[in-house]
Amino acid sequence: MAKADYIISLIKLHYNNEPERFTTAALQIAAHEAKLGHTLVANEIKTIIDKAKETKHKNKAFAPDLQGLILENVPAVNLADMIASEDIKTKINRIISEFVQRDKLRKHDLENRRKILLSGPPGTGKTLTASIIANELNLPLYTILMDKMVTKFMGETSAKLRQVFDLIEQKQGIYLFDEFDAIGGERSRDNDVGEMRRVLNSFLQFIERDNSDSLIIAITNNKDFWTKPFSAGLTM
Numbered sequence: 001m002a003k004a005d006y007i008i009s010l011i012k013l014h015y016n017n018e019p020e021r022f023t024t025a026a027l028q029i030a031a032h033e034a035k036l037g038h039t040l041v042a043n044e045i046k047t048i049i050d051k052a053k054e055t056k057h058k059n060k061a062f063a064p065d066l067q068g069l070i071l072e073n074v075p076a077v078n079l080a081d082m083i084a085s086e087d088i089k090t091k092i093n094r095i096i097s098e099f100v101q102r103d104k105l106r107k108h109d110l111e112n113r114r115k116i117l118l119s120g121p122p123g124t125g126k127t128l129t130a131s132i133i134a135n136e137l138n139l140p141l142y143t144i145l146m147d148k149m150v151t152k153f154m155g156e157t158s159a160k161l162r163q164v165f166d167l168i169e170q171k172q173g174i175y176l177f178d179e180f181d182a183i184g185g186e187r188s189r190d191n192d193v194g195e196m197r198r199v200l201n202s203f204l205q206f207i208e209r210d211n212s213d214s215l216i217i218a219i220t221n222n223k224d225f226w227t228k229p230f231s232a233g234l235t236m
């Protein structure tokens with residue numbers, strides 16, 4: 001293709017809003033330039049494309065129907081800021097280092113501990129621990145607002161949860177279900193209790209099935225309530 005034809009086809013793809021075909025066309029141009037011996041031009045085009053892909057991945061927004069149900073933040077607390085026994089610090093460190101070396105573990109058919117249950121009385125650093133893990137791993141912390149989800153989507157909470165777990169799969173991060181089992185609480189009416197039990201069951205099933213590269217942290221005040229799917233438990 002002549003240069004003018006390439007330009008025309010790029011302009012068309014841009015205005016037709018066809019980003020994938022736009023990228024393919026740009027890559028073809030890079031290949032064409034490389035063939036002509038224009039290595040610098042070819043490399044520049046490839047660099048632009050790679051960079052655009054990275055940013056797109058980073059900025060992938062939540063599905064619109066999850067907006068307002070998940071908080072995103074990038075915490076700035078370190079393990080050194082935490083007052084805790086050596087035992088707890090060791091356990092937190094182990095979660096962090098296993099995550100970093102998860103590929104190595106996988107080669108030996110092992111899985112890093114990435115489904116974490118934190119329990120203990122209020123004010124003992126459970127939420128803090130989630131922030132520390134996110135910060136030490138340099139990943140965003142996503143807090144799922146279960147309370148909002150349940151009140152807003154009564155009856156369809158499990159469907160919403162499925163969307164959350166799809167996101168966990170697609171977007172690597174630390175996902176925090178803070179005091180998950182406290183939702184409803186005293187305010188709940190009788191029929192809410194049945195709904196809550198259903199939600200909790202599907203929550204545990206989703207956790208069990210999850211096979212993502214994210215880390216899931218669930219916080220509860222009542223650890224007796226919980227069963228199998230977790231790979232590590234920390235009691236504050």
Ligand SMILES: Nc1ncnc2c1ncn2[C@@H]1O[C@H](COP(=O)(O)OP(=O)(O)O)[C@@H](O)[C@H]1O
Pocket residue numbers: 081082083084121122123124125126127128129
């Ligand atoms: N072990 C701890 N070391 C340092 N600060 C702590 C510790 N536990 C709690 N805090 C501080 O107390 C406040 C409440 O802690 P938080 O993690 O929200 O408690 P929890 O989630 O267990 O109720 C936060 O400001 C936190 O920084």
Ligand SMILES: [Mg+2]
Pocket residue numbers: 123126127128178
């Ligand atoms: Mg807390």
